[in-house]
Amino acid sequence: MHRGSSSDAIEDGEITQSIAEHKGCGKSSRSGGVRCGSPAGRSDLPAETWEKVKKHPCYSEHAHHHYARMHVAVAPACNIQCNYCNRKYDCANESRPGVVSERLTPEQAARKVMAVASTIPQMTVLGIAGPGDPLANPEKTFKTFELVHKVAPDLKLCLSTNGLALPDHIDTIAKLNVEHVTITINMINPEIGAKIYPWIFYNHKRYTGVQAAKILTDRQLQGLEMLTRRGILCKINSVMIPEINDQHLVEVSKAVKSRGAFLHNIMPLISSPNYGTVFGLKGQRSPTALELKALQDSCEGELHMMRHCRQCRADAIGLLGEDRSAEFTTEKLATIDIKYDVESRNAYQAKVENDRAAKAAAKHADLVELAVSLGDTKVLVAVATKGSALINEHFGHAKEFQVYELSSGGAKFIGHRRVDLYCQGGYAEEGKLETIIRAINDCHAVFIAKIGGCPRAELIKAGVEPVDQYAYEPIDKSTIAWFKTYLDRVTNGAIKHVERGDAAIRQGALISAA
Amino acid sequence: MPFKIIASQCTSCSACEPECPNVAIAEKGGTFMIDPKKCTECIGHFDEPQCVAVCPVDNTCVLDTSLARYQARG
Ligand code: SF4
Ligand code: SF4
Ligand code: SF4
Numbered sequence: 410m411h412r413g414s415s416s417d418a419i420e421d422g423e424i425t426q427s428i429a430e431h432k433g434c435g436k437s438s439r440s441g442g443v444r445c446g447s448p449a450g451r452s453d454l455p456a457e458t459w460e461k462v463k464k465h466p467c468y469s470e471h472a473h474h475h476y477a478r479m480h481v482a483v484a485p486a487c488n489i490q491c492n493y494c495n496r497k498y499d500c501a502n503e504s505r506p507g508v509v510s511e512r513l514t515p516e517q518a519a520r521k522v523m524a525v526a527s528t529i530p531q532m533t534v535l536g537i538a539g540p541g542d543p544l545a546n547p548e549k550t551f552k553t554f555e556l557v558h559k560v561a562p563d564l565k566l567c568l569s570t571n572g573l574a575l576p577d578h579i580d581t582i583a584k585l586n587v588e589h590v591t592i593t594i595n596m597i598n599p600e601i602g603a604k605i606y607p608w609i610f611y612n613h614k615r616y617t618g619v620q621a622a623k624i625l626t627d628r629q630l631q632g633l634e635m636l637t638r639r640g641i642l643c644k645i646n647s648v649m650i651p652e653i654n655d656q657h658l659v660e661v662s663k664a665v666k667s668r669g670a671f672l673h674n675i676m677p678l679i680s681s682p683n684y685g686t687v688f689g690l691k692g693q694r695s696p697t698a699l700e701l702k703a704l705q706d707s708c709e710g711e712l713h714m715m716r717h718c719r720q721c722r723a724d725a726i727g728l729l730g731e732d733r734s735a736e737f738t739t740e741k742l743a744t745i746d747i748k749y750d751v752e753s754r755n756a757y758q759a760k761v762e763n764d765r766a767a768k769a770a771a772k773h774a775d776l777v778e779l780a781v782s783l784g785d786t787k788v789l790v791a792v793a794t795k796g797s798a799l800i801n802e803h804f805g806h807a808k809e810f811q812v813y814e815l816s817s818g819g820a821k822f823i824g825h826r827r828v829d830l831y832c833q834g835g836y837a838e839e840g841k842l843e844t845i846i847r848a849i850n851d852c853h854a855v856f857i858a859k860i861g862g863c864p865r866a867e868l869i870k871a872g873v874e875p876v877d878q879y880a881y882e883p884i885d886k887s888t889i890a891w892f893k894t895y896l897d898r899v900t901n902g903a904i905k906h907v908e909r910g911d912a913a914i915r916q917g918a919l920i921s922a923a
Numbered sequence: 924m925p926f927k928i929i930a931s932q933c934t935s936c937s938a939c940e941p942e943c944p945n946v947a948i949a950e951k952g953g954t955f956m957i958d959p960k961k962c963t964e965c966i967g968h969f970d971e972p973q974c975v976a977v978c979p980v981d982n983t984c985v986l987d988t989s990l991a992r993y994q995a996r997g
Contacts, residue, residue, distance in 0.1 A: 485935070485936045485937050485938075486936050486937045486938035486940075486941070486977075487936065487938060487979060488938070488977065490979055540936075541936055541938065545938065546937075548941075610938075610976055610977045613942075613969045613970075613971070613973060613976070614969075614970065614971060614976065615971060615976040615977075
């Protein structure tokens with residue numbers, strides 16, 4: 410299962426990666442599978458694991474284009490305190506809206522799940538991720554899972570936890586068929602932990618400092634081991650905090666891998682004084698895009714990296730990056746006609762799988778042709794997209810850009826950059842453009858379906874080439890085709906290849922999403 | 924002497940409610956309150972008052988010094 414430097418084992422099709430590794434289809438893959446020959450296949454994951462991830466938008470980068478998840482906020486209590494969280498408003502990093510979201514009882518939650526699953530047939534995952542710690546609220550969390558499993562047995566159940574209470578609940582998690590568990594692990598060294606966690610509440614006592622962090626890390630790693638021994642897939646979330654745990658996260662990655670973790674999701678710290686978090690008030694900075702990518706790259710050899718996390722709200726609904734929770738407020742739920750029909754859901758999803766396989770096969774054929782030697786140059790490009798892996802968004806309408814790294818290995822997704830700044834409201838277009846350029850300042854080009862004259866000129870001035878001749882075309886094919894022309898222009902002296910600078914990660918409030 | 928919850932600071936996170944050994948804490952219309960007749964400061968149950976230890980907002984679960992009982996002791 411371990412695939413050296415390649416991260417996207419979980420991306421089905423995996424065309425770009427497989428070409429990067431094999432440079433064509435001559436060699437068989439390391440695992441002995443015929444990955445090139447089965448472009449729509451299950452990569453080299455064991456069949457059982459593939460079944461679990463292929464429709465989970467967070468566990469498979471590719472699945473996130475096709476499948477949706479929903480979170481229900483039934484669990485407001487928490488048993489630890491983090492310096493990046495202000496429970497009074499929101500947890501900016503774990504995206505756990507506290508007082509802002511509607512809290513549901515397990516019964517209300519189950520009803521909501523039915524309504525959403527009736528409306529969105531590609532909704533495959535129900536997650537409980539707070540706003541507090543779901544395992545600090547075990548009754549509510551497990552009751553919800555139980556009720557949902559009864560009425561919607563085809564939904565995957567997914568749980569996020571800080572891990573403190575995890576070892577006590579392994580049997581229940583297994584019994585209720587929870588297939589996916591995310592543990593937030595920010596350190597394995599208690600000295601570092603003491604800088605992140607002011608206290609924990611454990612065994613009826615409040616612990617602080619290094620002692621608290623020691624208990625927390627022991628419980629997290631123990632829980633992780635117990636879960637993976639039972640075959641439950643575990644994702645580890647880590648918040649990257651510059652100068653505190655940034656270097657250390659490489660150790661964390663190794664430690665969780667050796668205990669069987671499946672996926673590692675390193676998220677940037679979101680820190681701003683107006684969230685009122687300890688870090689925010691202290692002026693703790695967030696990482697830049699370059700720093701985040703470098704850390705993700707250096708952990709990549711250890712285990713699969715997740716790079717498409719949107720740091721969603723604890724009550725988010727829909728495809729990642731497309732929040733539909735406003736359609737399903739308690740008020741609106743009352744008017745939704747619930748027609749939960751497993752068969753029609755399955756039929757819909759079967760069609761999705763078919764389309765997915767066909768697309769992957771076509772993409773594979775195209776890319777084999779394109780991935781002729783392009784040399785060692787690598788560049789980043791930003792893409793405005795509304796989904797379906799197409800360049801199909803206008804520059805001016807884009808709320809986020811997907812960033813791809815182009816190399817002889819193809820176009821590799823490395824993250825997204827949000828540009829819907831919360832504080833943007835009062836700013837003029839000019840200021841807005843500047844923030845967009847800052848967000849993609851490490852990119853050589855930006856691909857859009859359409860762009861106006863003024864932003865075009867500004868982008869060119871900033872050194873980012875606006876590319877609109879591939880409007881409504883597939884991202885991977887178009888970006889590589891452009892990359893070829895780029896390299897040609899470098900070779901014939903028309904342009905000079907220069908390194909780009911760093912980019913800023915958006916500091917907008919996630920609570921503004923709804 | 925009972926503890927009380929300062930309502931203006933409480934985030935209604937509900938962490939305290941299940942921890943109270945005397946079921947003294949309850950939610951009413953979204954706000955959490957301690958029933959002074961039931962609260963024993965956790966004496967005899969735990970070393971620390973549980974509501975204080977688990978509450979994420981410091982100084983939100985505090986001794987209710989306004990009560991006559993407390994002042995008499997004082
Ligand atoms: S926060 Fe990340 S892991 Fe959680 S649902 Fe959103 S994308 Fe998936
Ligand atoms: S001090 Fe103890 S008994 Fe009193 S309300 Fe808090 S938890 Fe309950
Ligand atoms: S733990 Fe504190 S903030 Fe949470 S409900 Fe109790 S008093 Fe309110």
